Every structure is written in structure tokens, then in C-alpha cells.
Amino acid sequence: MKLSIIIPCYNEKYTIRILVKTVLNSPIKNKEIIVVDDGSTDGTKEILDNEFESVVDKIIYHQRNSGKGAAVRSGLSAVTGDLVIIQDADLEYKPSEYPRLMKPILDGEADVVYGSRFLSTESRRASFFWHMVGNKILTLLTNMVCNITLTDMETCYKMFKSDVIKNMKLEENHFGFEPEVTIKASQMNCRIYEVGISYFGRGYELGKKVNWKDGFGALACIIKYGIIRKFFNQEPFLEKFLRRVRLRKILPFIAFGQTVCDIGCGQDFALLRSISNTVYKSIGIDKKVPQINYSNIQVKTIELSDKIPLEDESVDMVTLLAALEHFDRDDKIIQEAKRILKDGGLLLITVPSKKAKFIIQFLANQLHLISKEQIRGHKRYYSVNELKRLLISCGFIDPKIKPFQLGLNLFCSAKR
Numbered sequence: 001m002k003l004s005i006i007i008p009c010y011n012e013k014y015t016i017r018i019l020v021k022t023v024l025n026s027p028i029k030n031k032e033i034i035v036v037d038d039g040s041t042d043g044t045k046e047i048l049d050n051e052f053e054s055v056v057d058k059i060i061y062h063q064r065n066s067g068k069g070a071a072v073r074s075g076l077s078a079v080t081g082d083l084v085i086i087q088d089a090d091l092e093y094k095p096s097e098y099p100r101l102m103k104p105i106l107d108g109e110a111d112v113v114y115g116s117r118f119l120s121t122e123s124r125r126a127s128f129f130w131h132m133v134g135n136k137i138l139t140l141l142t143n144m145v146c147n148i149t150l151t152d153m154e155t156c157y158k159m160f161k162s163d164v165i166k167n168m169k170l171e172e173n174h175f176g177f178e179p180e181v182t183i184k185a186s187q188m189n190c191r192i193y194e195v196g197i198s199y200f201g202r203g204y205e206l207g208k209k210v211n212w213k214d215g216f217g218a219l220a221c222i223i224k225y226g227i228i229r230k231f232f233n234q235e236p237f238l239e240k241f242l243r244r245v246r247l248r249k250i251l252p253f254i255a256f257g258q259t260v261c262d263i264g265c266g267q268d269f270a271l272l273r274s275i276s277n278t279v280y281k282s283i284g285i286d287k288k289v290p291q292i293n294y295s296n297i298q299v300k301t302i303e304l305s306d307k308i309p310l311e312d313e314s315v316d317m318v319t320l321l322a323a324l325e326h327f328d329r330d331d332k333i334i335q336e337a338k339r340i341l342k343d344g345g346l347l348l349i350t351v352p353s354k355k356a357k358f359i360i361q362f363l364a365n366q367l368h369l370i371s372k373e374q375i376r377g378h379k380r381y382y383s384v385n386e387l388k389r390l391l392i393s394c395g396f397i398d399p400k401i402k403p404f405q406l407g408l409n410l411f412c413s414a415k416r
Contacts, residue, residue, distance in 0.1 A: 001106065003031040003098065004081030004162065008071030009089035010038040013047060019089045020052055026095035028102070032057040034075045039065035069177030073170055084166075085159040092200050093157055100195050101159040110193035111164050111294040112185050114150060115157030120196030134215045138222065142179050145226025146186035150194060154178050154218070157197055164190055164294050175214040176221035183225040189273045191295050242405065246321045246350050247274055249404065249411050253348060254278055258316040261340060263308070263333065264323025265289060265299060271319060272297050283310070304333065310340045317341075320349045322409075326377045334394040341416040347396060349412040354381045356408035387412055 005023055009016055023033055033056040037045050048059050058078045062071065072086060083105060087095065097115065104110035139153040158178075164185060172180045185192060247270060254260070257280045262271045265284030269292075272282040276297050284292075284299035285308055292299040300309055304327060318337040327333050337347050352360060361375055384401045387410060391399045396414035404411050 001030070001083050001102070002081035003028050003102065004075075004079040004084045005031060005033050005087050005095075005098075006072055006075030006079070006084060007033065007035045007087045007089055008038055008068050008075065009035065009040065009044060010065055010071075011040045011042040011044055012089040013040075013043040015091045016044050016047055016089050017051065019087075019091055020056060022091075023087060023095045024055065026098050028098050032079075032081055034058045034060065034078050036060045036062070036071040036075045038062045038067070038071045067172075067174035067177075069170065069172040069174055069180070072177055076166055076170075079162055079166065082162055083159060084162050086156060088156045094198050094200075097157075097197050098159075100197065101157060104193040104195065105159065105161065109191065111161050111190040112192045113159045114152060114192065114194045115155050115159075115197035116150075116152040116194040117155060117197060117199040118151045119194055120198060122196060122198040138179065138215065138218050141219070141222050142182055142226070145222060145230075146183055148186055148192060150182070150192070152194070153182050155197075158182075160185070161294050163292050164188065167290050167292055172221060174217060176217050179218050179221045180225050183222070187230075187273075189276045189295065189297070242409075243270060243322075245405060246409075247271060249350065250319060250321065250348055251275070253317065253346060253413065255316075259283070259314065260317045260319065261285065261308070261310065261315045261337075262319045262321070263337065264304065264320060264326065269297070269299055271321065272299070283315070308336045308340055312339055313342045313345075315340050315342065315345065317346045317348065320347070320351075322350055322352075324349055324351050325380055325382070328379065330380070331390060331394060334390060334396070338395050338416050343416060345416045347391075347412075347414045347416065349387070349410075349414075351382045351387065351410050351412075352378065353403060353407060353410050354383050357381045359408060382410055384410060 035048060035056055037048055037059065039062045045061060053059060060074045060078065083102065085098065085101065087093065101113045101115055104113050135152065135154045139150055142153045143150055158181065168181065168184045170177065170180060250271060251274065254275050256278055259281045260275060260279050261283045263285045265272060265286045267289050269284045269289065272284050276282055276295055279296065281296050285302060285304065287301065287303050289299050289301055291301050302309060318341055324330050324333065341347065387401055388399050391414045396416060399412055399414040401410055401412040
């Protein structure tokens with residue numbers, strides 16, 4: 001695997017030479033180095049210009065200081081590797097330890113690996129007691145909102161599969177990047193591991209930049225992404241509720257070790273994330289979702305009118321949740337579902353019922369409780385008999401169809 005190393009730096013003229021040379025000499029041969037100068041004014045930019053322009057893979061210059069999070073986002077725009085690690089330019093962390101962080105990913109166990117300063121048996125400078133206390137408090141709060149057990153959320157050394165971090169919508173410009181990226185990785189159901197690392201903390205006289213204000217900023221980000229965004233996001237209220245009801249209809253059919261394909265999985269691929277701890281493999285198909293491949297979740301970006309890029313009889317279950325009504329040729333999609341299902345495999349569908357058309361459009365257009373975009377994309381509404389005829393004509397047997405959500409939707413299961 002190719003490792004992309006993003007080095008955000010700001011006013012690090014005393015360390016940038018040594019740091020870049022140390023990264024160049026790190027034991028990872030297949031690597032790319034991306035340096036992001038975040039508006040330095042102390043001569044760092046000139047050192048990068050004169051000494052490293054032809055040595056590293058890419059140098060990105062910010063016109064003004066924008067913060068670590070902004071620098072990381074700029075670096076991600078240039079990443080071509082399979083893995084990404086953040087490397088501060090302050091010499092507090094050792095690039096020679098990259099293989100230690102890579103190992104859980106290469107072993108197929110992790111999607112994200114944090115280098116913990118508190119797990120290590122390696123050398124570690126004893127410094128800044130109150131920083132440690134603040135770190136422990138922020139890590140505890142992050143663990144609480146994410147239901148994970150990190151020991152060092154604020155560590156610089158965070159390594160990601162590229163598919164993971166490049167598909168996060170990162171927003172924080174400053175040190176709020178640390179809790180934001182942790183919470184979003186957890187919400188993606190990533191497998192997060194920790195390994196012990198060395199740590200050589202520097203003092204403020206040598207340019208250390210994190211202070212107590214950044215601690216309060218991190219706390220605000222934990223509340224923002226771990227609580228407010230989770231429970232009070234911008235999604236229409238009823239849309240979230242209806243999706244949860246659909247998921248509850250599906251979950252009783254999920255069995256351990258299955259391979260499940262969700263056609264029209266949506267941008268948040270909610271079903272795939274819900275079942276990833278149970279199934280062997282979960283595959284999403286959607287035209288609006290970026291390619292993703294981490295843990296046992298794989299999302300393929302294709303036009304849904306095309307042939308699904310899966311082998312014949314390769315999955316145990318196909319789901320179409322609030323998706324079938326959006327296709328020009330619903331029969332073609334059902335036939336594709338049959339093709340990729342194993343003999344005896346299960347097709348699960350939810351569609352809007354005919355009597356729901358006026359009610360759903362009123363909820364979307366007048367009350368704004370459902371996404372207008374979704375409703376405008378409805379090409380048809382179904383009766384029980386119409387849906388049954390469609391499935392039987394495509395070769396499915398024993399279709400069981402029941403109304404739910406006060407009859408506004410139909411839930412169907414059918415066997416190949």
C-alpha cells in the first residue's frame with residue numbers, strides 16, 4: 001500500500017528541515033509527502049521553496065494562516081495513496097514508527113489507527129500535567145458520544161484508509177479537526193484501533209501552539225458533531241423517522257455472515273452501517289455516492305439503470321428501500337436483483353402505496369417534513385397487486401406484501 005503523509009506546518013523554520021528529512025528516511029518505501037504551509041511568516045515558506053520543492057511530492061501554500069484542519073483538507077485534495085497519516089512538523093512524533101500504525105490496517109483488522117501516547121512502553125517526555133488532564137477529559141467526552149474506548153483522541157498520529165477520510169465532509173479549520181474526524185470515523189462504523197507510540201513533547205519556548213483556548217474549541221466540536229448534528233441535523237424531521245422505520249422492517253431478516261446488497265443506498269448508506277457488525281459483507285449501489293471500501297462496507301458509484309457490477313448469484317439478500325419508485329424501468333432493476341441473488345436469496349422492498357401519493361406530496365411541499373427532492377423523483381406509486389405482479393413476472397416466488405406507516409408504504413419480501 002502507498003502511504004500519503006500530510007505535513008501541515010505554520011512557522012516551523014527551526015524544525016521543518018529535520019522533519020522532512022526524517023520523513024524521507026522513514027522505513028516506508030512506497031510513500032508520498034505532501035507539505036501544506038499554512039501561511040508561515042517566519043521563513044518556513046522560503047525553506048520549503050529553496051530546499052524541498054524538488055524533494056517532496058507536493059507543496060501547497062496558503063496565503064494566510066487558516067488552521068490545522070484547513071491545512072489537512074488542502075493536503076487531502078492532493079492525496080493519491082491508499083493510506084493517509086497526519087504528521088505535525090514539530091518533531092514530537094517519530095516517522096520511524098509509521099509501520100507500527102500501518103500494521104493493523106495491513107493485517108485487515110482496522111480502517112483507522114491512532115498512535116496513543118498513553119499506551120506506549122516507548123520513551124515519552126514527562127511534561128504539561130494540565131495538558132494531559134485536558135486531553136483525558138476531551139478523550140473521555142469523545143468516547144462517551146462515540147461509544148468507543150480511545151486513550152488519546154488528541155494525538156497527532158492518526159492513520160486512515162484513504163477511502164475513509166476522503167469521504168468525510170470535514171469542516172473544522174483549527175484544532176477542532178481532532179474530535180471532528182474521530183466522531184465522524186465512529187459514525188461511519190470504522191474499525192478504530194490504537195497502538196502505542198513514542199512522544200517527545202516540546203515546550204512553548206520552542207513553538208508549541210496548542211493552548212487552553214483550543215481545549216474549549218475541541219469541547220464545542222464534541223458537542224456540535226457528537227450531539228447536535230446527530231440528533232438535530234438539517235434533514236427534514238419526518239424523513240429521518242421514516243428511514244428508521246424502514247430499517248427496523250429490514251433488520252429482523254439480517255442473519256450473521258450474509259452478503260447484502262442495498263440498491264439505492266443513499267449518501268449516508270444508513271442500512272450498510274447498521275448491519276456491518278453482523279453481515280460478512282455489505283455492498284451499496286447508488287449513482288450519487290462516492291466509491292467507498294473500508295471495513296466490510298463497499299459502495300459502488302454507478303447509474304442505477306446500468307447492469308449491477310456483481311457476479312451472478314453472489315449475494316444472499318438484496319434490499320430496495322424507498323428506491324424502486326425512482327427507476328425508469330423498475331422491471332429491469334428487479335431482474336438485476338434476481339441475477340445477483342443466490343438461489344433462495346431474499347429480496348426486500350419498500351415502496352410508496354398509491355393512496356399515499358397526495359399525502360406524501362402534501363407533507364413534502366406544504367409542511368416540508370419530507371425531502372422535496374426525493375418526492376419529485378417518484379415515477380410511480382404501487383398497489384399490492386401491481387407489486388406482486390411485477391415480482392412474479394420477474395421470476396420471484398412467494399411475495400409477501402404488507403402495508404406499513406399507516407398504509408403510506410408497502411413492505412415486501414420475496415424469494416429468488
